[in-house]
Amino acid sequence: MAEVVLQGLIKRFGDTEAVRDVSLTVADGSMVVLLGPTGAGKTTLLRLVAGLEMPDAGTLSIGGRDMTGEPPAARDVSFVFQQYSLYPHLSVRDNLAFPLRSPARRLPPAQVVRRVEEIAELLRIAHKLDNRATQLSGGEMQRVAIGRALVREPAIYLMDEPLSSLDARLRADLRLELKRIQQDLGATILYVTHDQVEAMTMASRIGVLAEGKLVQFGTPREIYEDPVDAYVATRLGIPRINLLPVGLLPSPDAPPGTALVGARTEHLRIHPRDGRPASVTRVEHLGDQTHLHLLLDEQPIVVLADAHTPIRQGERVGLALDAPLFFDADGHRLRQCAPATA
Amino acid sequence: MAQIRIENLRKSFGEFVAVQSSSFTIGDGEFFVMLGPSGCGKTTTLRMIAGLELPTGGKILLDGEEVTFQRAAQRDIAFVFQLFALYPHMNVRRNIGFPLLCQGTPRRQIRARVEETARLLRIDQLLDRPVSGLSGGDRQRVALGRAIVRRPKAFLMDEPLGALDSEFRDLMIHELRSLHDRIHATTVYVTHDQLEAMAMADKIVVMNHGVVEQFGTPQAIYDHPASLFVADFIGSPSMNLLRFEGALEPGQRQVRIGEASLAIPTVSEALSRQELVLGARPEHIRLSDDAPLRGEVYGTEYLGTQQIVTVTTELGRVKARIGAAQPVAAGDRVGLAFLTERLSLFDGVSGRALATHGVEEAVHG
Numbered sequence: 001m002a003e004v005v006l007q008g009l010i011k012r013f014g015d016t017e018a019v020r021d022v023s024l025t026v027a028d029g030s031m032v033v034l035l036g037p038t039g040a041g042k043t044t045l046l047r048l049v050a051g052l053e054m055p056d057a058g059t060l061s062i063g064g065r066d067m068t069g070e071p072p073a074a075r076d077v078s079f080v081f082q083q084y085s086l087y088p089h090l091s092v093r094d095n096l097a098f099p100l101r102s103p104a105r106r107l108p109p110a111q112v113v114r115r116v117e118e119i120a121e122l123l124r125i126a127h128k129l130d131n132r133a134t135q136l137s138g139g140e141m142q143r144v145a146i147g148r149a150l151v152r153e154p155a156i157y158l159m160d161e162p163l164s165s166l167d168a169r170l171r172a173d174l175r176l177e178l179k180r181i182q183q184d185l186g187a188t189i190l191y192v193t194h195d196q197v198e199a200m201t202m203a204s205r206i207g208v209l210a211e212g213k214l215v216q217f218g219t220p221r222e223i224y225e226d227p228v229d230a231y232v233a234t235r236l237g238i239p240r241i242n243l244l245p246v247g248l249l250p251s252p253d254a255p256p257g258t259a260l261v262g263a264r265t266e267h268l269r270i271h272p273r274d275g276r277p278a279s280v281t282r283v284e285h286l287g288d289q290t291h292l293h294l295l296l297d298e299q300p301i302v303v304l305a306d307a308h309t310p311i312r313q314g315e316r317v318g319l320a321l322d323a324p325l326f327f328d329a330d331g332h333r334l335r336q337c338a339p340a341t342a
Numbered sequence: 343m344a345q346i347r348i349e350n351l352r353k354s355f356g357e358f359v360a361v362q363s364s365s366f367t368i369g370d371g372e373f374f375v376m377l378g379p380s381g382c383g384k385t386t387t388l389r390m391i392a393g394l395e396l397p398t399g400g401k402i403l404l405d406g407e408e409v410t411f412q413r414a415a416q417r418d419i420a421f422v423f424q425l426f427a428l429y430p431h432m433n434v435r436r437n438i439g440f441p442l443l444c445q446g447t448p449r450r451q452i453r454a455r456v457e458e459t460a461r462l463l464r465i466d467q468l469l470d471r472p473v474s475g476l477s478g479g480d481r482q483r484v485a486l487g488r489a490i491v492r493r494p495k496a497f498l499m500d501e502p503l504g505a506l507d508s509e510f511r512d513l514m515i516h517e518l519r520s521l522h523d524r525i526h527a528t529t530v531y532v533t534h535d536q537l538e539a540m541a542m543a544d545k546i547v548v549m550n551h552g553v554v555e556q557f558g559t560p561q562a563i564y565d566h567p568a569s570l571f572v573a574d575f576i577g578s579p580s581m582n583l584l585r586f587e588g589a590l591e592p593g594q595r596q597v598r599i600g601e602a603s604l605a606i607p608t609v610s611e612a613l614s615r616q617e618l619v620l621g622a623r624p625e626h627i628r629l630s631d632d633a634p635l636r637g638e639v640y641g642t643e644y645l646g647t648q649q650i651v652t653v654t655t656e657l658g659r660v661k662a663r664i665g666a667a668q669p670v671a672a673g674d675r676v677g678l679a680f681l682t683e684r685l686s687l688f689d690g691v692s693g694r695a696l697a698t699h700g701v702e703e704a705v706h707g
Binding site: 180183 | 509535536537539540541560561564576577578579580623625640641643644645646647648650652666672684
């Protein structure tokens with residue numbers, strides 16, 4: 001495994017700048033997740049690292065060696081795509097062994113067998129090794145596809161939404177597995193997704209992308225608790241952060257220039273009597289969370305509630321802020337005095 | 343608007359029984375969701391309500407009037423197949439008015455109805471715009487407008503949000519529900535997605551293999567699943583199901599699972615020694631050093647306000663949903679404490695929920 005360093009990468013397609021001056025480091029043995037909506041440039045960035053696209057400016061090094069102009073084969077990377085592409089006529093065992101048998105690599109057969117069995121065990125598909133690829137369920141196929149990347153020990157694994165074609169339950173299982181495997185192998189992974197839950201639960205560091213720019217780079221907790229702007233603040237957190245006009249709720253510590261107050265569940269206190277009165281428009285019991293929908297002076301506010309909250313639709317509750325986030329009119333974060341973290 | 347009653351409805355295709363003797367009532371003005379995995383019979387049931395499929399047995403009543411074998415066109419029900427296809431060469435007004443035009447409604451009436459519908463959907467300022475320039479959300483609203491402009495007795499929808507990405511889907515869930523809160527049209531909505539069902543429904547019927555597993559409000563189904571199938575299907579992560587051997591007698595308040603003795607809700611039925619299942623939702627489990635059931639943390643998943651902690655125990659993996667501020671890491675030894683009154687007990691053989699004090703109301707299909 002190796003450290004991967006991107007420096008000032010720029011990629012244009014005609015008039016559009018898909019990647020705008022992106023610099024970031026994927027530390028050896030860490031998992032970096034690039035998070036952003038469609039068109040944010042995350043897949044282009046991944047393809048630049050793979051060597052499937054060449055940058056218009058900037059440099060890229062893998063394990064300390066400059067790889068900027070090198071072809072994909074020279075880079076020692078392993079790619080997992082969104083759609084599993086297995087060889088249908090081969091068994092699971094042969095699908096997994098395939099990358100190791102390539103003429104470029106030529107491992108001794110005994111070593112191939114050992115490696116394939118190790119990976120199959122890790123992905124819990126060892127009992128399916130002799131099945132045809134076509135006899136597997138969707139989840140098993142995707143695990144084989146991931147396994148085919150993992151049998152090799154490249155400098156870095158590149159993964160482009162590998163879980164997005166799976167159903168919710170399987171996705172949740174594989175999220176946890178993939179994180180475990182990454183830690184057990186000490187693998188370096190650059191992973192692309194538009195799913196904030198994947199980013200939050202798996203990443204060592206998240207890179208939030210918007211319109212080709214890297215807006216913030218940090219641990220999930222840093223990004224969630226200490227976002228640089230309102231855009232980043234809305235990227236993480238379910239329910240989404242409430243962006244309230246300043247003055248809607250008393251906020252004596254708002255710095256000068258505050259236009260928006262960002263209030264997550266943990267930034268709002270709900271009292272039966274104290275605070276500004278809001279009406280409860282809906283208590284929404286989702287399968288995994290309970291959301292309280294409130295209305296305060298025509299401003300909707302959504303917060304997380306206990307699954308067995310006694311609060312009912314139609315009631316009035318009191319709302320008060322508790323150390324929320326502040327943003328200026330352009331959405332930039334404003335801090336009270338010295339920043340909380342260096 | 344209308345009440346829809348389903349009585350002993352059955353449908354077989356040759357040897358295959360798609361729907362087995364289902365009965366339930368969809369109240370006037372209700373948002374009713376039929377939920378289940380693919381092949382459970384929910385779409386077949388919906389198609390029978392629409393008149394697109396004729397039942398093998400049983401009855402369908404629309405506002406008390408039997409319509410079981412009536413043709414689809416005579417039922418005054420709108421089947422929303424695809425919410426998202428618009429006529430690209432027409433403006434918003436003509437797109438919404440098109441179903442009325444097809445019915446031969448007088449022009450003046452079409453105009454009034456289209457404008458009223460647009461106001462309801464808050465797109466009246468867009469009426470004379472071409473649909474091609476609209477945002478995704480506005481396009482969906484136009485498509486919805488076209489469905490509701492006819493004012494049918496009921497709307498039937500078959501996975502209308504299935505093709506959307508998650509962010510847009512969340513938006514549409516709220517859009518559909520808030521539209522329902524404004525027009526109160528009886529709506530029958532089919533989905534395999536429990537989050538859609540929980541978020542929108544007044545009532546849910548959970549189906550599996552053509553059988554109604556449970557019928558009730560989202561909260562009742564979530565709190566008191568009537569079977570192991572429902573317990574596992576609703577909730578994310580799903581309910582922890584701990585299998586063990588034991589006997590039960592009325593009044594019992596403890597069970598022995600492996601090495602641990604756990605408090606349970608007071609049992610109100612007797613069962614000789616057999617396989618039992620204790621069900622605990624992740625949010626009803628706390629990490630506690632002095633709890634009897636112990637294990638090793640397999641992994642943690644940070645979610646901002648909360649985190650999900652997966653713990654390997656002698657009874658298998660258990661997931662707990664706790665506050666994100668609590669420090670816990672893979673490899674830690676922890677104890678698991680359960681919120682006793684929130685636990686469910688199941689017969690491990692039949693899958694049926696067992697009656698405990700306070701949950702006798704769980705409805706079986």
